[in-house]
Amino acid sequence: MNGNGTGFTTTGAGGGDSLNEIKTDIITLTRFILTEQGRYATQATGDFTLLLNSLQFAFKFISHNIRRATLVNLIGLAGATNSTGDDQKKLDVIGDEIFINAMRASGKVKVLVSEEQEEIIVFEGDGKYCVVCDPIDGSSNLDAGVSVGTIFGVYKLQPGSTGGVSDVLRAGTEMVAAGYTMYGASANLVLTTGNGVNGFTLDTALGEFILTHPDMKIPKKRSIYSVNEGNTVYWDKPTQEYFHNLKYPSEGLKPYSSRYIGSMVADMHRTLLYGGIFAYPSDSKSKNGKLRLLYECFPMAFLVEQAGGLATTGTQRILDIVPKHIHDRSGIFLGSEKEVLKVVDMYKKYEISA
Numbered sequence: 001m002n003g004n005g006t007g008f009t010t011t012g013a014g015g016g017d018s019l020n021e022i023k024t025d026i027i028t029l030t031r032f033i034l035t036e037q038g039r040y041a042t043q044a045t046g047d048f049t050l051l052l053n054s055l056q057f058a059f060k061f062i063s064h065n066i067r068r069a070t071l072v073n074l075i076g077l078a079g080a081t082n083s084t085g086d087d088q089k090k091l092d093v094i095g096d097e098i099f100i101n102a103m104r105a106s107g108k109v110k111v112l113v114s115e116e117q118e119e120i121i122v123f124e125g126d127g128k129y130c131v132v133c134d135p136i137d138g139s140s141n142l143d144a145g146v147s148v149g150t151i152f153g154v155y156k157l158q159p160g161s162t163g164g165v166s167d168v169l170r171a172g173t174e175m176v177a178a179g180y181t182m183y184g185a186s187a188n189l190v191l192t193t194g195n196g197v198n199g200f201t202l203d204t205a206l207g208e209f210i211l212t213h214p215d216m217k218i219p220k221k222r223s224i225y226s227v228n229e230g231n232t233v234y235w236d237k238p239t240q241e242y243f244h245n246l247k248y249p250s251e252g253l254k255p256y257s258s259r260y261i262g263s264m265v266a267d268m269h270r271t272l273l274y275g276g277i278f279a280y281p282s283d284s285k286s287k288n289g290k291l292r293l294l295y296e297c298f299p300m301a302f303l304v305e306q307a308g309g310l311a312t313t314g315t316q317r318i319l320d321i322v323p324k325h326i327h328d329r330s331g332i333f334l335g336s337e338k339e340v341l342k343v344v345d346m347y348k349k350y351e352i353s354a
């Protein structure tokens, strides 16, 4: 067991490296999950490992198609809209199909929710997991080659259930695993099963996700904010004052830096690594946010909390919310603990309660 609690070394010390620095003792995702299941899941049946194997196959297949999209005319619109009214990109449809087929083929999934599907999908068989996903998050950036990603969350089927919407209309606190794969310079999978957060990088030559970021911890504070300021006029007073204070700090303090890619996975990957705060506040009139609770907010909130950060609406912990519909949306602020606590304090100052 070494200092980073994962039991694995990524620096080579004791990792059995051969003389010329070729890493010969690499930790693949499957090896990592098998060890983790062995350590945490007393009655590990291997079902979760098989589910994760199907998930990583879907990520590799989607990554492959995104990389060659311009070459094989997979760029542009598919000519249809999805369940929440967004124009579907061709890769939204391809990513969705790849994900659905992989989850069906795993034999371990009973219920699937996808951003691209109006209703839940209930698979044949005795799968005991429910998966919620956004197959291609940030797809509005695809044609510009900006990083996009797949976001997912996993619930256990409720005891005695034969698979229905009530298996997924549950608080985020009931999720047993969550993560995202970002398709950027490389494909990065960031995963939690409730025992911390670990990051893996796809080695396309080996076709394996390799542990490269063990035991990720988000910095407690960092002067970086990430929000679409074009929406400022729609924000409520606490949100407007909060971001105003970051840009016009009191005497002697430096203003925060602004970073916004417009692809939640990419903005969250940077926030997890560097710290700071990402937000998509709700509209003060409709009280509606843009990002979907089940397959965008919950998985990211689970990861951030497991990495030592916080996730809130401003007045409520994101993971405590119980959705009423599978495509419900919510306002969200998440990231470094000290940054998010300033948002909570601002809402308290305005006495705005949940």
Ligand SMILES: O=P(O)(O)OC[C@H]1O[C@](O)(COP(=O)(O)O)[C@@H](O)[C@@H]1O
Binding pocket: 086, 115, 134, 136, 137, 138, 139, 140, 228, 262, 263, 264, 265, 280, 290
């Ligand atoms: O363009 P906006 O309004 O800033 O919204 C950007 C946000 O919307 C999203 O693109 C929504 O995701 P989808 O692409 O999955 O619909 C997020 O990735 C991103 O954070």
